[in-house]
Amino acid sequence: MTIKDIARLSGVSVSTVSRVLNDHPDVSEEAKEKVLAVVQEYNYIPNTSARELGKTSSDNIGVVVRGLSNPFYTKIITEIGSGIEKAGYTMVMQQIAAGEDEIMTAAKMERDKKLQGLIFLGGNLDYTKERMTSINVPYVCCTFNNQYGTLDKSDYSSVCIDDNQAAYDAVEYLVNEGHRKIVVLLSGVEDGSVSQVRFAGYKRALKDFGIQLDENLIIEINSFNIADAYSGMKDWLKKNREFTAVFAISDNMAMGAMKALREAGKKMPDDVAVIAIDGIEASEYMNPVLSTLCQPMEKMGSEAVKLLVDIINGKSTYRHVILPTTLREGETLK
Amino acid sequence: MTIKDIARLSGVSVSTVSRVLNDHPDVSEEAKEKVLAVVQEYNYIPNTSARELGKTSSDNIGVVVRGLSNPFYTKIITEIGSGIEKAGYTMVMQQIAAGEDEIMTAAKMERDKKLQGLIFLGGNLDYTKERMTSINVPYVCCTFNNQYGTLDKSDYSSVCIDDNQAAYDAVEYLVNEGHRKIVVLLSGVEDGSVSQVRFAGYKRALKDFGIQLDENLIIEINSFNIADAYSGMKDWLKKNREFTAVFAISDNMAMGAMKALREAGKKMPDDVAVIAIDGIEASEYMNPVLSTLCQPMEKMGSEAVKLLVDIINGKSTYRHVILPTTLREGETLK
DNA sequence: CTGAAAGCGCTAACAA
């Protein structure tokens, strides 16, 4: 069943069929009805590849998401989706696994789908100028920026929180409660991920508050997994080191740590305070409720779209938006 | 940059370029090197649409997943992915939102990607024979079957747990602990979803154990959301009805309910026991750890692939696999 | 081992 068959069956030309299928004006009601009837009857489904191939342009905006099911992105994606729709564009989303190359994916997508623009969600912080030349449409990095890369500020746009400052703030909250022995739970110190940036904020805060950085209070795990955080914390606890608070660089990791702490008989927040960054829904259902610095997910999504669309329409050039976090008091901070 | 340019630039024909791009044999080392060099130099990326359009067949297996980020599916997807790879096929995954039509999506995909077979993850239980005629390759329903539809058993295959029995078992565990006033937390009684099947299991168990179904102990919410479960439970608690246990039809909902119970001052499992079905990772990090009947996620994924591949290769016809659940004791049951 | 050429199923000028 191709467009040709439909044309023949409904007694019109393929172009007419194409026109009704694409809601073009300049088609008589009569022709329209005939075609639609045949389409219905034979359950005709146009071939996407042919369609995309033939098209000279599109109003597609691509979204490349790293991570198959990061709950943290769900809200942002929803917001991005409706924002794109509202702006009159069509969202084309591609999720990629941790190991895959988002730039390659984006470059392919740009050509295949004839994108007008791109949004990266959860990419790396170390894009190089050279690699980005394969992307020829405007793009905005959402939830991260290019801290470790070689891009000029003017080569791209971004929407994110100030991760370094958020970590600083988290530590400050703890210090204000009188804590000095603050464990930090992070993933790969030098992994070039957001973990590194937040760790830097932790160190900066310690310095500012006159606390010596203690290597013994650093728990480094190899992922952002809740399970790994759990076992990482558990193993560390066996060392029996003194501490009164934990700063986890993500909610997810904090959740794993909390279980380990609980099993070790530590009461939160009395024996040990816990604070993290992210503000995902799940951590709100923990017992006790996790105290954390929330990223403004909806706002991030809508800002990213607004920014991108402005750039596409020439109403704006590159821009770097930094959004504030808000403290969820929770029950692990006191 | 098209294949033609590459051909010209490397002094061979387009067919030769196509051959090296597709790893065909029958290409001289020399030609191969030349082409690859040019491809590298110009950073050429073949157009996917054109590729798919020209192709006469593929070794693609499609996976249609309902729900953008259901953590419950993550493990299954991973397993399906590696299973498909191992079998020498290529996975093409498409995630669709709650409102979208998975059959339409699958039908499009089948034609566009020239699929050999399909796996549905988390679809509905009420497919009609008529609608499924648009799918012309073998498919297996994973995590659900066609309980409410009009398909013949021989029209499809499935891999899932016995949801009715799982609910029955859950209630039985509670009854064995002496509970008689068992609240059930479910989504839309007549929604045709798995909620309905599990509710049926709940009722069957009550009957078998001589407990009168009490309408006052049914909490019905409109989604599977943790937040809705929380507020649903909270509202219900205001009614001050007597009960000693809660059976939630999903882990997620149980997690919401637990928070409401906690806030109402109910200790688990002493004041009230809680049990659910699913066994997602997050519920293992709750405090107390949720007692639940775990679905064998990895097994479900691998079985689904094995079954589908067998059918594709003519080594098997339709089959309906029912996998056992296992109890995670947890801390909410006693 | 290689190339020419005919599609794949659609869209989009261009005429009519």
Next chain:
DNA sequence: TTGTTAGCGCTTTCAG
């Protein structure tokens, strides 16, 4: 308002 036709960028016979 409609039809004709030339692509879109690739794969795949079929000769050579």
